[in-house]
Amino acid sequence: MKRYIRKRYCGPEGLEVVNIPTPEPAEDEVLVKVQATSINPADSHTMRGTPYFYRLMLGVSRPKNPKLGADLSGIIEKVGANVNQWQVGDEVFSDILSVGAGAFGEYICVKQQHLVRKPNGISHQAAAAVPLAGITALQSVTSNGSLKPGQQVMIIGAGGGVGTFLVQLAKHYGAEVTAVCSTGKAEKVKMLGATEIIDYTREDYRNCQKAFDFIIDAVGNCSASTAKKLLKPNGTCLLIGWGGFGHLISYILYGWWIGLRTDRKISILTAQFSTADLSTLGSLIEAGAIVPVIDKIYSFKELPQAIAYQELGHSGGKVVVTLSNE
Numbered sequence: 001m002k003r004y005i006r007k008r009y010c011g012p013e014g015l016e017v018v019n020i021p022t023p024e025p026a027e028d029e030v031l032v033k034v035q036a037t038s039i040n041p042a043d044s045h046t047m048r049g050t051p052y053f054y055r056l057m058l059g060v061s062r063p064k065n066p067k068l069g070a071d072l073s074g075i076i077e078k079v080g081a082n083v084n085q086w087q088v089g090d091e092v093f094s095d096i097l098s099v100g101a102g103a104f105g106e107y108i109c110v111k112q113q114h115l116v117r118k119p120n121g122i123s124h125q126a127a128a129a130v131p132l133a134g135i136t137a138l139q140s141v142t143s144n145g146s147l148k149p150g151q152q153v154m155i156i157g158a159g160g161g162v163g164t165f166l167v168q169l170a171k172h173y174g175a176e177v178t179a180v181c182s183t184g185k186a187e188k189v190k191m192l193g194a195t196e197i198i199d200y201t202r203e204d205y206r207n208c209q210k211a212f213d214f215i216i217d218a219v220g221n222c223s224a225s226t227a228k229k230l231l232k233p234n235g236t237c238l239l240i241g242w243g244g245f246g247h248l249i250s251y252i253l254y255g256w257w258i259g260l261r262t263d264r265k266i267s268i269l270t271a272q273f274s275t276a277d278l279s280t281l282g283s284l285i286e287a288g289a290i291v292p293v294i295d296k297i298y299s300f301k302e303l304p305q306a307i308a309y310q311e312l313g314h315s316g317g318k319v320v321v322t323l324s325n326e
C-alpha cells in the first residue's frame with residue numbers, strides 16, 4: 001500500500017510516498033480501505049510543526065509520528081477478532097487526527113469505536129469533507145448553550161471548510177446569519193442560508209451597525225475589543241480560526257478583562273473529536289438539512305498540490321482527495 005509521510009517538518013513539497021505492507025488490524029481494530037480524505041489547516045500545522053509550540057507535542061526536532069491526515073471515508077476490509085460493531089463491507093467515516101493513524105494512505109487500522117457509519121446517499125468524497133470541519137462547526141454552534149431561533153449571528157470566514165458548515169448549522173438552529181466572506185463566495189454562502197453578506201474586500205465588518213448575539217470567528221481577525229463593540233448584552237464571541245500568536249494572547253487577555261467587566265463573553269473553541277457529534281452531522285446530511293460543500297477534488301497522486309491549494313487560505317468549502325474512481 002502507498003502512504004504519504006514526512007520524516008522532518010516540511011511544506012507539501014517535502015512529503016514522501018512510501019510503499020509499505022498493508023497493516024493487520026489488532027483485536028479491537030478494523031482495516032479501512034480509504035476511499036477519500038480531505039485537507040484541513042490542522043494537516044499543515046502537523047506537517048510543518050507550526051506554530052512552534054505544537055512541537056512540544058509533535059516532537060521537538062523532528063516529528064515523532066511520520067503519518068499525516070485527519071479526515072477519511074472508506075470501506076471496512078478486515079475486522080479484528082473482538083470487533084462486534086462492524087462487518088467487512090461497511091462504509092464508515094471519521095476524523096483520526098487525535099489517534100495519529102494517518103488518513104493520507106490507502107489503508108489504515110482504526111479502533112472500532114472511533115468510526116461512524118457513513119451517511120447514506122452521499123459519495124465517499126462528500127463524506128470525507130465532513131468530519132473535522134463539520135464537528136468544529138457543530139461544537140461552535142452548540143457550545144455555550146445552543147443557538148436560539150431568531151438570534152443574530154455573525155460568521156467570519158463563512159466561505160471556507162468550517163464556515164460553510166457554520167452557516168448551514170446556524171440557519172438550521174433558527175439563527176439569522178450575517179456572513180463575512182469575499183465577493184466570489186457571496187452567492188454560494190447566501191444559498192447556504194446567510195441573510196446578509198459583508199464582502200470583506202469592499203467593507204469592514206468592524207464598522208457594522210448591527211449588534212449580534214453570537215460572533216464566530218473562523219479566520220482569527222476579530223479582536224476582543226471589536227467583539228465587545230459588536231456583541232449585544234449577554235452575547236458571545238467564539239474564536240476558532242488561527243490568527244497568530246499575538247492575536248491569541250491579546251484576545252485571551254483582553255477577553256478575560258471584558259468578561260470580568262461586562263456581560264459579554266469572549267471565548268475560544270478547540271474542537272474535540274466526538275462520534276456522537278459526527279453521527280448528528282450524518283443524520284442532518286441524510287435529512288437534507290446540511291450538505292458538505294466541496295471546492296476542489298484532487299487525486300491521491302496530487303495530494304501535495306491539494307495541501308498547497310488549501311494553504312492559500314481561500315478555499316470555497318472543502319478540498320478533497322479521492323482514492324477511488326467515484
Ligand SMILES: NC(=O)c1ccc[n+]([C@@H]2O[C@H](COP(=O)([O-])OP(=O)(O)OC[C@H]3O[C@@H](n4cnc5c(N)ncnc54)[C@H](OP(=O)(O)O)[C@@H]3O)[C@@H](O)[C@H]2O)c1
Nearest residue numbers: 041136157159160161162182240241242269270271314315
Ligand atoms: N479551533 C478549532 O478546533 C479549529 C478546528 C478546525 C479549524 N480551525 C481553524 O479555523 C480556520 C478555518 O478553517 P477552514 O478549514 O474553514 O479553512 P479554509 O477552508 O481555508 O477557509 C478559510 C476561509 O476564510 C476565508 N477568508 C480568508 N480571509 C478572510 C477574511 N479576512 N475575512 C473573511 N473570510 C476570509 C477564505 O476565503 P475568501 O478569502 O475567499 O473569502 C476561506 O473561505 C483555520 O484557521 C483553522 O486552523 C480551528
